[in-house]
Amino acid sequence: MIKYTVQRLFALLLTLWVILTIAFLVIRLMPGSIYEDTDLPPRLLETMEARYQLNEPMIVQYWYFVQNIARGDWGTSIAIRVSVPVWEVLYSRIPVSLLLNLLSLFISLPIGILAGILAALFQNRRTDHAISFAVVLFVSVPSFVFATLLQYTLAFRFGWFPIVYSTSPGGTPYWWSMILPITALALGPIARVTRYLRGELIETISSDFMLLARTKGLTVFQATVRHAMRNSLLPLANIIIPMFTSILTGSLVIERIFAIGGVGGLLVNSLNANDHPLTVAILVFYSLVSLLTILVVDLSYGLIDPRVRVGGSKNE
Amino acid sequence: MSDIILEVENLSVSFKTYGGSVQAVRGISFKLHEGETLSIVGESGSGKSVTIRTILGVLTGNATITAGSIMYRGQDLTKVTEADFHKIRGKLISLVFQDPLSALNPIMKIGKQISEALRLSKGLEKKAAHDQAIELMRLVAIPEPEHRYDQYPFQFSGGMRQRIVIAIALASDPEILICDEPTTALDVTVQAQILELIAALKQKRNLSVIFITHDLGVVANTADRVAVMYAGRIVETGTVDEIFYEARHPYTWALLSSMPDLETREELFAIPGTPPNMLHPPTGDAFAPRNTYAMKIDRQKEPPEFRLSDTHSASTWLLHPSAPAVERPLVLSERIGRMLKRREKS
Numbered sequence: 001m002i003k004y005t006v007q008r009l010f011a012l013l014l015t016l017w018v019i020l021t022i023a024f025l026v027i028r029l030m031p032g033s034i035y036e037d038t039d040l041p042p043r044l045l046e047t048m049e050a051r052y053q054l055n056e057p058m059i060v061q062y063w064y065f066v067q068n069i070a071r072g073d074w075g076t077s078i079a080i081r082v083s084v085p086v087w088e089v090l091y092s093r094i095p096v097s098l099l100l101n102l103l104s105l106f107i108s109l110p111i112g113i114l115a116g117i118l119a120a121l122f123q124n125r126r127t128d129h130a131i132s133f134a135v136v137l138f139v140s141v142p143s144f145v146f147a148t149l150l151q152y153t154l155a156f157r158f159g160w161f162p163i164v165y166s167t168s169p170g171g172t173p174y175w176w177s178m179i180l181p182i183t184a185l186a187l188g189p190i191a192r193v194t195r196y197l198r199g200e201l202i203e204t205i206s207s208d209f210m211l212l213a214r215t216k217g218l219t220v221f222q223a224t225v226r227h228a229m230r231n232s233l234l235p236l237a238n239i240i241i242p243m244f245t246s247i248l249t250g251s252l253v254i255e256r257i258f259a260i261g262g263v264g265g266l267l268v269n270s271l272n273a274n275d276h277p278l279t280v281a282i283l284v285f286y287s288l289v290s291l292l293t294i295l296v297v298d299l300s301y302g303l304i305d306p307r308v309r310v311g312g313s314k315n316e
Numbered sequence: 317m318s319d320i321i322l323e324v325e326n327l328s329v330s331f332k333t334y335g336g337s338v339q340a341v342r343g344i345s346f347k348l349h350e351g352e353t354l355s356i357v358g359e360s361g362s363g364k365s366v367t368i369r370t371i372l373g374v375l376t377g378n379a380t381i382t383a384g385s386i387m388y389r390g391q392d393l394t395k396v397t398e399a400d401f402h403k404i405r406g407k408l409i410s411l412v413f414q415d416p417l418s419a420l421n422p423i424m425k426i427g428k429q430i431s432e433a434l435r436l437s438k439g440l441e442k443k444a445a446h447d448q449a450i451e452l453m454r455l456v457a458i459p460e461p462e463h464r465y466d467q468y469p470f471q472f473s474g475g476m477r478q479r480i481v482i483a484i485a486l487a488s489d490p491e492i493l494i495c496d497e498p499t500t501a502l503d504v505t506v507q508a509q510i511l512e513l514i515a516a517l518k519q520k521r522n523l524s525v526i527f528i529t530h531d532l533g534v535v536a537n538t539a540d541r542v543a544v545m546y547a548g549r550i551v552e553t554g555t556v557d558e559i560f561y562e563a564r565h566p567y568t569w570a571l572l573s574s575m576p577d578l579e580t581r582e583e584l585f586a587i588p589g590t591p592p593n594m595l596h597p598p599t600g601d602a603f604a605p606r607n608t609y610a611m612k613i614d615r616q617k618e619p620p621e622f623r624l625s626d627t628h629s630a631s632t633w634l635l636h637p638s639a640p641a642v643e644r645p646l647v648l649s650e651r652i653g654r655m656l657k658r659r660e661k662s
Contacts, residue, residue: 123377206376208418214374216433216484217406220398226432227421305423306468 001309005299012291019287023280024065028058032274075277080270086281090263094285097251097262100178101289104185104247105240111186112193113236119194120201121224131194138191143250147184147257155180164259181258185250189243196239200232234305237297244293248286321524322348322371322492327384327394329363329370338594340366342548343383348492353518353525355539355556357532357571361591363548364528368494370394371526372411373401388492407437410485412514414497416477420469427453427465430483437488452483456513475506479513486517493518494526499534511538532575536560541627544568547592547602554628561652563644564622565630566609573648577655585647601633609634609642 049055053064068075074086081089119131155163166177204210205228213223248264255264263282270278302309329341341363348354356364369375371386371393386393388408396404413419421429430452431445440448446465453461456479469477478498485493495514499507515538518525527538535542535556542559544552544567552565563569573585589606592598598605604614613633622635634642643649 208413208415209421211374212411212413212419212481212484213421214402215372215405215409215411217402217436217488218432219402227424230423231421307422307470 001302008295008298012295015291016284016287020069020284023283024062027276027279074281077275077278079273079275080266080278086277089266089278090281090285093261093263093266096260097255097264100181100185100255100260100262101244101247101251103178104182104189105244107182108186108189108193112190113197115190115194116197116201117224119198120205121221123202135191135195138187139195143184143188144253144257146187147181147254150180150184151257181254181260184254185247188250189247192239192243193236197232197236200235201228204228204231230304234301237300237304240297241294245290248289318350320347321350321388323387324371325385325387327367327370327386328382329366329375329379330382332378332380336595339597340548340594341370342597344545344548344550346543346550346553348524348526350524351522352540353527353538355527355529355535355542356545357529357535357542358545359530359591362545364545365496368411368496368526368528372405372409372494373398374405406433406488406490408490409492409494410488410490412482412485412493412495412498415501416474416481417501419481420477422469425466425468426472426480430480430487433484433487452487455486456480456483474502475509478502478510482513482517486521491524492526493523496528497530499531514538532571544571547597548594549602549631551603551632552630558625558628561656562628564624564635565632566607566634567603569644569648572651573645577651579654582647611639
């Protein structure tokens with residue numbers, strides 16, 4: 001298990017390097033650059049070109065780029081917050097984004113699992129139909145529509161929640177202001193988990209070992225919880241990855257709607273402002289978060305299913 | 317003969333589907349005596365598995381019992397609610413499955429699956445259940461049970477898994493053991509071991525066994541009495557000898573003819589056609605379209621049951637006094653001759 005984890009960490013670094021390279025290339029292929037401003041005095045342009053090695057061939061630029069990043073130097077922001085190191089810009093914005101995204105994920109799992117079990121147990125009955133209707137609704141409508149709807153009804157019309165995010169962390173008003181964005185982000189994932197688990201459970205419930213569990217004398221509910229649940233969790237772990245990335249991308253828009261000063265809004269801004277060092281850093285941040293999610297999910301397979309436990313244990 | 321432990325009377329089960337209702341079991345009756353092995357044979361879709369699932373009360377949601385009763389210790393199992401049924405299941409009637417590969421929960425430790433049954437049926441404490449589970453594993457001849465207890469199904473071979481399923485079925489000291497094609501998924505040598513194990517356990521624990529199979533070889537080795545099922549009905553029933561040597565129903569003849577023995581040289585007999593669609597069961601004898609001996613009446617009216625002896629009866633118009641005398645197929649007669657000769661020798 002440890003050996004496998006180390007291997008996976010190395011693979012993660014390798015993937016990150018590939019992503020860095022692609023980011024580097026794509027950004028230089030994009031039209032528009034802050035250095036193309038014709039109003040700037042030529043001397044200033046020359047100085048900047050020399051400072052960022054822009055007069056060198058691409059391959060040399062790439063070499064400098066990799067060297068700097070290996071040293072932990074991500075460069076400085078050149079448009080959004082001029083001359084502030086990129087790391088510092090990010091550092092102030094990452095916590096709230098992570099909090100928002102992870103909370104959405106952790107809230108959607110238990111609710112989705114519960115709704116999935118209910119739908120599967122009452123298959124083709126009224127409970128199932130009601131849940132399945134909500135699922136279709138939440139899966140098909142994008143999160144920003146819900147965000148706007150929630151903001152308009154619950155926050156603006158009824159005044160139950162603050163309309164935008166409260167900037168001072170901690171305290172009741174802060175958490176209160178987080179509820180709407182988290183809800184908007186979590187509805188889609190809840191629906192996905194529900195739909196998936198319902199399908200998996202219905203299949204597992206009709207399997208032979210469930211019948212054996214029932215002939216042992218377990219009730220249907222006991223058999224479902226003790227035998228079917230864990231068997232259905234493994235395929236569920238698969239969809240956590242796409243689910244989390246969809247939360248991340250949804251967050252790009254949601255953060256804007258609720259005026260949350262997170263990373264999501266920053267990415268859009270930095271792209272529009274041609275703030276390349278910042279864009280690269282944000283891309284890397286998102287890649288790292290996604291890769292870590294994949295790693296955690298992959299490692300958790302072994303916990304859920306003894307058949308995929310890697311490297312052998314003392315039992316074998 | 318000993319006491320009757322289970323009596324199925326005129327049982328009918330049908331399934332609601334989008335196409336209409338499928339009549340899987342159409343009025344079957346049989347008795348199970350204490351300590352005997354009753355074998356139910358028939359091809360796929362003849363209603364064998366539905367019958368035993370009905371007895372165990374584990375039918376799927378779209379199935380309904382349309383008629384009949386299942387009497388077990390003075391209790392009609394067709395009228396027991398789900399809330400009470402899970403006490404009867406397991407404790408008194410246990411099931412051994414067709415496919416040991418899928419009958420065990422793939423991600424639960426073997427020992428735990430056995431001890432779970434023990435704790436449920438006997439209310440044992442964790443430690444006691446653990447010890448008894450190991451005892452059971454030893455009973456079904458699992459080597460190194462202490463070590464095997466903590467392993468998972470994927471670390472067991474097919475035959476061992478079937479032993480575990482049998483151990484689970486025995487965990488609750490059942491009176492009736494129902495085996496649903498327990499050897500179908502196993503290779504021949506393992507089959508023999510499992511059959512021996514079931515026979516030995518039956519002796520040791522005085523079990524009554526219902527044995528579902530389509531393998532007549534298995535029937536010959538295990539059963540006391542045989543019921544032949546076709547299209548949701550029992551067409552012939554009798555003791556093992558009566559079915560193998562004195563069968564009277566053309567379907568039983570066809571089944572016996574399609575089973576090879578060591579001397580079979582000629583091309584093996586196959587029953588022509590396919591079983592009827594039970595969405596629209598045919599009028600008359602359901603076997604008539606595939607029956608080379610079919611008469612006009614077979615297509616018009618269902619044959620009644622003709623009693624041949626105390627234990628032997630068959631439902632075919634051929635047994636009617638005014639039916640023409642028909643001999644069983646020559647191939648079969650030759651084969652029966654060989655079987656009888658071999659039996660005399662041994």
